[in-house]
Amino acid sequence: xxxxxxxxxxxxxxxxxxxxxxxxxxxxxxxxxxxxxxxxxxxxxxxxxxxxxxxxxxxxxxxxxxxxxxxxxxxxxxxxxxxxxxxxxxxxxxxxxxxxxxxxxxxxxxxxxxxxxxxxxxxxxxxxxxxxxxxxxxxxxxxxxxxxxxxxxxxxxxxxxxxxxxxxxxxxxxxxxxxxxxxxxxxxxxxxxxxxxxxxxxxxxxxxxxxxxxxxxxxxxxxxxxxxxxxxxxxxxxxxxxxxxxxxxxxxxxxxxxxxxxxxx
Amino acid sequence: xxxxxxxxxxxxxxxxxxxxxxxxxxxxxxxxxxxxxxxxxxxxxxxxxxxxxxxxxxxxxxxxxxxxxxxxxxxxxxxxxxxxxxxxxxxxxxxxxxxxxxxxxxxxxxxxxxxxxxxxxxxxxxxxxxxxxxxxxxxxxxxxxxxxxxxxxxxxxxxxxxxxxxxxxxxxxxxxxxxxxxxxxxxxxxxxxxxxxxxxxxxxxxxxxxxxxxxxxxxxxxxxxxxxxxxxxxxxxxxxxxxxxxxxxxxxxxxxxxxxxxxxxxxxxxxxxxxxxxxxxxxxxxxxxxxxxxxxxxxxxxxxxxxxxxxxxxxxxxxxxxxxxxxxxxxxxxxxxxxxxxxxxxxxxxxxxxxxxxxxxxxxxxxxxxxxxxxxxxxxxxxxxxxxxxxxxxxxxxxxxxxxxxxxxxxxxxxxxxxxxxxxxxxxxxxxxxxxxxxxxxxxxxxxxxxxxxxxxxxxxxxxxxxxxxxxxxxxxxxxxxxxxxxxxxxxxxxxxxxxxxxxxxxxxxxxxxxxxxxxxxxxxxxxxxxxxxxxxxxxxxxxxxxxxxxxxxxxxxxxxxxxxxxxxxxxxxxxxxxxxxxxxxxxxxxxxxxxxxxxxxxxxxxxxxxxxxxxxxxxxxxxxxxxxxxxxxxxxxxxxxxxxxxxxxxxxxxxxxxxxxxxxxxxxxxxxxxxxxxx
Numbered sequence: 001x002x003x004x005x006x007x008x009x010x011x012x013x014x015x016x017x018x019x020x021x022x023x024x025x026x027x028x029x030x031x032x033x034x035x036x037x038x039x040x041x042x043x044x045x046x047x048x049x050x051x052x053x054x055x056x057x058x059x060x061x062x063x064x065x066x067x068x069x070x071x072x073x074x075x076x077x078x079x080x081x082x083x084x085x086x087x088x089x090x091x092x093x094x095x096x097x098x099x100x101x102x103x104x105x106x107x108x109x110x111x112x113x114x115x116x117x118x119x120x121x122x123x124x125x126x127x128x129x130x131x132x133x134x135x136x137x138x139x140x141x142x143x144x145x146x147x148x149x150x151x152x153x154x155x156x157x158x159x160x161x162x163x164x165x166x167x168x169x170x171x172x173x174x175x176x177x178x179x180x181x182x183x184x185x186x187x188x189x190x191x192x193x194x195x196x197x198x199x200x201x202x203x204x205x206x207x208x209x210x211x212x213x214x215x216x217x218x219x220x221x222x223x224x225x226x227x228x229x230x231x232x233x234x235x236x237x238x239x240x241x242x243x244x245x246x247x248x249x250x251x252x253x254x255x256x257x258x259x260x261x262x263x264x265x
Numbered sequence: 266x267x268x269x270x271x272x273x274x275x276x277x278x279x280x281x282x283x284x285x286x287x288x289x290x291x292x293x294x295x296x297x298x299x300x301x302x303x304x305x306x307x308x309x310x311x312x313x314x315x316x317x318x319x320x321x322x323x324x325x326x327x328x329x330x331x332x333x334x335x336x337x338x339x340x341x342x343x344x345x346x347x348x349x350x351x352x353x354x355x356x357x358x359x360x361x362x363x364x365x366x367x368x369x370x371x372x373x374x375x376x377x378x379x380x381x382x383x384x385x386x387x388x389x390x391x392x393x394x395x396x397x398x399x400x401x402x403x404x405x406x407x408x409x410x411x412x413x414x415x416x417x418x419x420x421x422x423x424x425x426x427x428x429x430x431x432x433x434x435x436x437x438x439x440x441x442x443x444x445x446x447x448x449x450x451x452x453x454x455x456x457x458x459x460x461x462x463x464x465x466x467x468x469x470x471x472x473x474x475x476x477x478x479x480x481x482x483x484x485x486x487x488x489x490x491x492x493x494x495x496x497x498x499x500x501x502x503x504x505x506x507x508x509x510x511x512x513x514x515x516x517x518x519x520x521x522x523x524x525x526x527x528x529x530x531x532x533x534x535x536x537x538x539x540x541x542x543x544x545x546x547x548x549x550x551x552x553x554x555x556x557x558x559x560x561x562x563x564x565x566x567x568x569x570x571x572x573x574x575x576x577x578x579x580x581x582x583x584x585x586x587x588x589x590x591x592x593x594x595x596x597x598x599x600x601x602x603x604x605x606x607x608x609x610x611x612x613x614x615x616x617x618x619x620x621x622x623x624x625x626x627x628x629x630x631x632x633x634x635x636x637x638x639x640x641x642x643x644x645x646x647x648x649x650x651x652x653x654x655x656x657x658x659x660x661x662x663x664x665x666x667x668x669x670x671x672x673x674x675x676x677x678x679x680x681x682x683x684x685x686x687x688x689x690x691x692x693x694x695x696x697x698x699x700x701x702x703x704x705x706x707x708x709x710x711x712x713x714x715x716x717x718x719x720x721x722x723x724x725x726x727x728x729x730x731x732x733x734x735x736x737x738x739x740x741x742x743x744x745x746x747x748x749x750x751x752x753x754x755x756x757x758x759x760x761x762x763x764x765x766x767x768x769x770x771x772x773x774x775x776x777x778x779x780x781x782x783x784x785x786x787x788x789x790x791x792x793x794x795x796x797x798x799x800x801x802x803x804x805x806x807x808x809x810x811x812x813x814x815x816x817x818x819x820x821x822x823x824x825x826x827x828x829x830x831x832x833x834x835x836x837x838x839x840x841x842x843x844x845x846x847x848x849x850x851x852x853x854x855x856x857x858x859x860x861x862x863x864x865x866x867x868x869x870x871x872x873x874x875x876x877x878x879x880x881x882x883x884x885x886x887x888x889x890x891x892x893x894x895x896x897x898x899x900x901x902x903x904x905x906x907x908x909x910x911x912x913x914x915x916x917x918x919x920x921x922x923x924x925x926x927x928x929x930x931x932x933x934x935x936x937x938x939x940x941x942x943x944x945x
Contacts, residue, residue, distance in 0.1 A: 044910035097906055139917075141896040150829075156896065163892060169810055169827040182889070213889035214882050236919055264879055 016050045018067075028073045030065070034058040038091050042098030043140070047115060049101050051089040060088035062103065062113055082118035091133050095157050096140035102157060104131030104145050112160055122160040126153050132172065132188075138179035138235060146175040152186050154212065166210040166217075174230045180237030181259070182212040187242050189227025207231055207242050211263055218263060223250055316372035317350075318398035319379060322364045323391050329359065338387075343367055346381060347374025366398070384591065425479050427495040428452075428837065436792045437461060437837040439472050439481065440813070442828040444804055448472060448483075450497065450837075453797060453815070455823050456874055462497050471833060475513045475520075478793075478838040480541070482511055482520070489522060491541065503539050503546075512559035516567030517541065519583065523555050536560060538570075538586065548586040562602070564609045565655070569630055571611065573602055578613065580630065589631055601647065605681065607655020610636070612679075614647045614660070623647070625660050625677070627686065637679065637686040645672055652702040652709075656682055657726060659709065661700060676700075676711075678726060689732050691724065701746040703753070708735070708772055710746050710755060719743060721757055721768075723775055736775035742766035751795035754778075754818045758789045761806060769798075769820030779820025785810060793839040797823075804830040 016036045018028040032052045039050035046067050054060040063078040072079055084105070092103035100112045100121055108127030111120045129149035136143050136157065146152045152175040154164040166175075172188040187207045205224040210217050226246030233240045239253040297305065321343075327335050332354070343349060351368035354361050369375045375397055383395040424430070428437050435452040442449070448467040451458035468483035475482070480491040480500060489511055490502040507526035513519070523536050535552035538561075539545065550572075552560055561570045561581075569589065571580040579593040602613035609630040617623045623644035627637040641647070643664045650659040658679040663672050676691040698712040698719060707726040714720050720739040726732050743757040743766065753773055759766035765786035769778040783800040785807045790799045798820075801813035811831035815824040844852075852859070908915060915921040 043907065096900075097903060098910060139897075139900050141900055156892075158899075164889075169812060213886045215885070263882065264875070 014052075016048075018048070018073075030073065030076050032063075037089060038103075040092070040094055040101075042094045042115065043096065044098055047098060049092065049094070049115070051084075051092055051103065054084075054088040060084040062089060062092070062101065062118070064115055064118075080115070080118050082113055090131050091145075093134050093136045093143055094140070102134065102143050102155075102160070104134045104147075106130045108147060108149065110134075110145060110155065110160060124155060124160040124162060126155075126162050126165075127151065129171075133174040133230070135174070135176050135232070137177040142177060144175045144177050144184055146172040146186060146188070148172075152184065152210075154184070164212060164215055166215055168208060168217075173228060174232075176231050176233050176240070177212070178233050178237050179235055184210050184212050185231050185233065185240055185242075186210065187224075187228030187231040187244075189245070205244065205246075207240070214263055216263060218261065219258075221252060224248065315399055316397070317369040317375045319367050319369070319375050320364060320396050320398055320401065321367065321382070322394040322396075323387075324361065324363055324365050324393070325387070325391050326360045326363045332361065335361070339365065339367075342385065342387075343378055343382060346377040347371065422494040422498055422500055424495060425493050426840070428478070429839065434794075435459070436794060436797075436839070438790075438792070438799070439474070439833075439835050439837070440828065441468070441471060441832040441834075442804075442811070442830055444830040445470065445832060450481075453792065455797075455815075456870075457824060458826060470509075472835065473511060473513075474835055474837050475517045476515050476838055477517050477840040479517055479840075480513075481837075482513075484508060484511075489520070491520075501541060501544050503537075503544070505534075505537055510555055510558045512561065512563075514563045514567040514570070514583075515565055518567055519547070521559065521561055521570075523552060523558065523560070525555065540584075547584075562604055564604050564630065565606050566609070569604075569609065571602065571604070573599055573613075578602060578611075580611075582631070590633075594633070601649060603649045603651060605655040605658070606651050606653055608681075610655070610681075612649050612651075612658055612660075614641075614649070616644060617642075625649075627658070627679070637688075639677060639679075639688055641677070643667060648700075650700055650702060652707075653704040656680075657702065657707065659700065659702065661697065672696075678732060680726070687730070689726075689730065691732050695720075698744055699746045701748055701755075703755075703772065704748055704750055706752045710748070710757075710772075712741070712743055712746060712757070714739075716763075721746075721770075723772055735772075738768075738777070741768065743768065745789065747789045747791060747798070749791050749795035749798075749818055750793055754795065756789055756791075756798055756820075758786065758800070760789070761785070761787055765800070765802075767800060767816075767820070769816075769818070771819075781816075781820055781822065783814050788834070790834060790836055791818075792836045799834055799836075801831065801834050804832050 014032045014035055016030045016032060016039055017026055019026055034055035035053045037051045037053050039048060041048055047064060048067060049062060049064050051062045052058065052060060060083070062082040062084065064080040065072050065078050067073070069079070087105040087107035087109060089103045090106050092101050094101055095112070098115060100114050102110060102112055104110050108125065108129055108131060110124040110126070110131065112122040113119070114121050127145065127147040127149050129147055131145050131147050133146040134143055141157055142163070143155050143157050144152055145155065148171040150168050150171055152166045152172045153162060155162055166184060166186060168186065168188065170188050172186050174188070175184055175186045177184050185207055189205050205226060205228055206220040206222050207228060208217055209219040224242065224244040224246055226244045228242050228244045230243040231240060239251060241249060241251040243249045321339070324339070325335060336352070336354070340349065346369070348370040349367055350370050353366040355364070356362060367378070369378065379395045379397055382393055385393045387393060431452065433454070435454055437450055437452055440449050440451060441447070445468070447463065447465055449463040450461040452461050469486060470484045473482045474480070480493045481497065483490050483492065487506060488502060488504040488508050491500045492498065493500045503520065503522060505522045505524050507524040508522045509525060510523040512521045518541060520539050520541055521536060522539065525535070533549040533551040536550040538547045540547050561572045563570045567583060569580055569582050571578060576595060576597050576599060577593045578596050578599055580589040581587060582589050596613065596615060598615040598618055599613055600616055602611055604611055611628045611630060612625060613628070614625045615623060622640045622642050624641060625639045625647065626635055628634065629636050641662055641664070643666055645663040645665055647663070648661040650661065652658070658681060660677040660679070662675045662677055664675065665672055674693045674697050676693065678689045678691065680687050680689070693711070693713060695713040696715060698714070700709065700711050702709045709724050709726070711722045711724070712719060713722065718739070719741050720737055721741045721743060722737045723735045724732055725735050741757060742759040742763050744763055745758045745760055747756045747758060749755060753771065755770050755772060757768040757770060765783040767781045767783060767786070769781070770776070771778050783802070785802050786800045787803045787806040788801045790801070791797070796818055798816045798818060799813050800816065802810050804811045811829070812825060812827040813831060813834050814822060814826070816822050904917065907917065
């Protein structure tokens with residue numbers, strides 16, 4: 001069955017829930033001892049992973065459930081639970097074939113966890129501060145990490161080779177890879193805590209577009225009046241949306257010029 | 266309670282009482298030092314008292330009839346410094362010899378006497394010379410042998426003016442970033458900064474350039490260091506523990522350091538003046554408070570430096586570092602002073618004192634002649650503003666006119682180059698936010714009013730005795746004025762709380778060339794040639810968006826340089842031009858010829874830059890393409906695995922499963938409009 005259900009992680013009551021997208025019915029509720037940070041289906045849609053936060057004496061764990069085994073869900077017993085003692089996982093995505101999970105950590109590290117054994121297959125230590133978001137390219141061959149160290153970095157999913165870096169002067173909260181162009185979009189701003197009245201410049205928080213090969217910024221879209229927390233391209237690449245601290249989700253459709261634009265080379 | 270008298274008789278008591286007597290053969294082993302140490306120390310010794318003796322020379326030689334009077338006079342003068350315990354007036358042939366010995370109760374008092382009475386003029390013929398007695402011994406025992414001082418090897422620092430010889434006339438600037446961890450020197454190029462030097466922990470707090478740009482001073486716990494030359498080698502260092510502030514003499518011969526830490530009564534160490542070339546400490550001074558640094562203000566040629574203390578103006582001369590004419594000036598109530606930047610003239614003001622009005626005085630040094638005095642009435646406060654060449658002095662006077670409560674401001678403009686220094690007055694109706702002279706011209710700019718109604722006014726001090734208001738811009742977002750060091754152009758900036766509003770003005774016709782913004786800018790710095798302006802957001806005042814932006818003097822933005830936790834940018838000053846006024850005139854005449862050559866050069870370098878950029882991009886794209894090709898290849902190879910994972914359903918493309926798609930047309934109600942067609 002193709003995965004057409006989406007997960008929702010709920011913070012307040014420490015749980016991970018499984019929903020049916022068509023009907024909106026909750027299919028499963030998995031209680032956890034601490035808040036759930038990130039979750040996702042593997043390519044086959046049979047395995048779900050989610051990470052729990054380091055909170056109230058509980059460690060950070062990366063849990064794996066096989067949905068084909070209803071017993072695991074009923075007993076709330078993951079078939080694999082990997083502890084992360086050093087630095088908690090802040091965001092994670094699956095690899096291209098469901099063999100491993102690529103996780104970003106609070107200390108800027110990126111690790112590949114095997115979905116079968118839980119061991120760390122590959123490591124990358126490129127970022128110097130917390131990773132805020134990880135997203136894959138549409139074909140899952142690349143991942144982009146958005147970090148508090150004011151950069152976003154592009155990695156190869158399988159080898160974790162560091163390919164590109166995109167530099168800004170503000171912490172990057174989220175980054176996404178265009179499905180059809182050599183572009184990435186990034187959104188960010190100050191930490192929610194640090195936003196004071198001095199920064200209420202209406203509409204001055206911008207989503208920034210970089211050329212993936214040249215690492216050069218070529219465009220910005222204003223509109224949010226708070227830091228941007230999440231960005232995503234539509235799967236057809238003809239639009240993107242951004243969600244911000246200001247409580248708005250903005251959906252932008254690209255002008256024809258966007259697709260014709262080229263940096264001189 | 267029992268009566269104590271009875272205790273001894275009480276049989277019970279006698280039994281319990283231990284014996285306190287020493288055993289018979291006990292010999293105590295305590296020495297006198299332990300028992301009576303403090304008393305023994307005060308035992309008078311032969312050598313005692315020598316340190317407290319002073320010798321006074323040039324004492325009048327008198328006979329017995331006037332001896333009593335002389336002793337009284339001496340006593341009166343010298344008992345000010347302490348208790349005189351002994352005196353000896355040697356005589357010969359019935360007259361005193363002309364020198365006497367005085368003994369004080371303590372050596373510190375003797376030192377006070379030497380410090381204060383040496384040089385005391387008793388009368389026309391007698392000026393006391395006072396010395397400690399022990400000094401005589403010291404000087405008499407100086408060895409007759411003279412050793413040639415060791416020859417110091419010549420330290421060649423290379424060409425100290427190397428940066429000025431840059432063929433493209435690039436100016437340098439220092440940048441402190443990473444919250445002080447790194448300091449770098451860049452060469453300013455319109456395209457992008459060129460790194461000259463970059464060092465970690467070069468300074469512990471901040472840096473300062475010397476006035477002519479020769480040295481870069483860095484701060485350390487132990488003192489300061491001076492760097493220079495092509496490679497920024499260490500030229501000199503000055504040891505002053507806990508140094509926090511420094512100042513250079515305009516001629517770059519001396520540097521003044523201040524530290525709040527080390528200061529003792531005998532050895533003033535709060536402020537030290539050093540000779541830069543030799544590294545020697547020239548003189549130390551006490552300092553009560555460093556609130557108004559620099560405490561010592563230098564004359565423009567470095568010949569004098571002066572400081573103000575309560576009711577006193579002390580002027581010192583170089584290189585002796587001694588007080589001019591050996592004494593300070595008593596100016597009762599002196600509030601502020603400053604040197605003319607063009608001549609050895611000091612301007613100072615004193616407030617009202619009973620019947621005497623407040624006044625501003627201009628004093629010529631070293632003659633101390635008062636060349637101009639201006640009385641001012643109902644004065645609340647004054648501020649002195651010199652034009653950079655010393656051509657004009659503006660005294661901003663805040664007054665409360667009689668019968669009113671409010672404060673009004675006048676500008677008293679002193680025309681220094683005209684005979685007898687005439688003064689013109691400009692009355693201002695609103696409160697003043699900022700004032701600045703055009704550096705080498707006769708215009709000045711004023712920001713006045715109160716937020717949000719702030720205006721910028723430009724005045725011209727004309728030769729015919731009039732001061733003309735050229736132009737006023739109202740509703741300005743500005744709190745600071747920055748003139749180009751070459752004059753004519755300026756930037757009005759609303760720094761910090763005004764969010765970095767910038768206005769670039771050409772004062773030759775008072776037009777706004779450009780209005781821009783550098784959000785949260787905290788500083789504006791012109792380069793020494795007046796071609797470029799840097800606006801910056803310092804980490805010291807704002808924790809995000811730390812960067813410095815480079816603009817042309819017309820307000821065209823050239824660069825945005827983000828630097829992690831950028832703190833401070835300072836342009837390297839240039840020494841005065843070596844060209845004569847004639848030569849400058851000639852160059853201005855032939856400017857067109859030179860412009861053509863420069864423009865060609867610029868075009869060449871630009872196309873070279875774009876070519877470099879284009880080549881770089883090409884290489885990056887090739888590399889990226891190659892990587893993507895490999896990745897896509899692997900992706901294709903894994904297709905069968907993907908199909909397997911999804912139970913045979915192809916999801917590789919968005920439209921891989923068009924058959925699966927259902928098309929549904931939905932209609933929904935938007936609007937209803939009723940249009941009457943009239944009576945048909």
